[in-house]
Amino acid sequence: MFYTSHGLEWVNVPRDCVSIGRYAFYGCSSLVTIDMTNAKSLKRTEENQFYNCPNLKELIFPEAFIIFLLTI
Numbered sequence: 001m002f003y004t005s006h007g008l009e010w011v012n013v014p015r016d017c018v019s020i021g022r023y024a025f026y027g028c029s030s031l032v033t034i035d036m037t038n039a040k041s042l043k044r045t046e047e048n049q050f051y052n053c054p055n056l057k058e059l060i061f062p063e064a065f066i067i068f069l070l071t072i
Contacts, residue, residue, distance in 0.1 A: 002028055013039040020045040026052055033058040 002008055004027035013020070013036040020042070025031060031053045036042055037060050050056055 004028065006030055009033075011035065013042065015039060016041050018043055020049050022046045022048055023051065024049045026050075028053050029055065031056050033060070035060045036062055038062075 002011070002025050003023055005025075006027075006029050008025075008028045009030050009032050011025070011031070011034045013034065015038050017036075017039045018041050024046075025034070026048065029052075031050075032055050034050075034056070039062055042062060050059075
């Protein structure tokens with residue numbers, strides 16, 4: 001999705017997003033925050049989606065979201 005997008009600092013996951021796939025944000029070195037509050041359809045995340053994001057400080061999940069595979 002945003003693989004190695006070095007200028008990406010903040011992401012607001014949209015309401016209709018169902019999943020975040022493998023390596024979706026891999027290597028996004030400037031990424032600090034991912035807000036999934038509005039992602040009411042989000043059902044799953046896959047492995048290594050936030051791998052090699054050294055500045056990632058905040059993951060905001062929807063209420064009652066269950067994390068199965070979260071790799072940072």
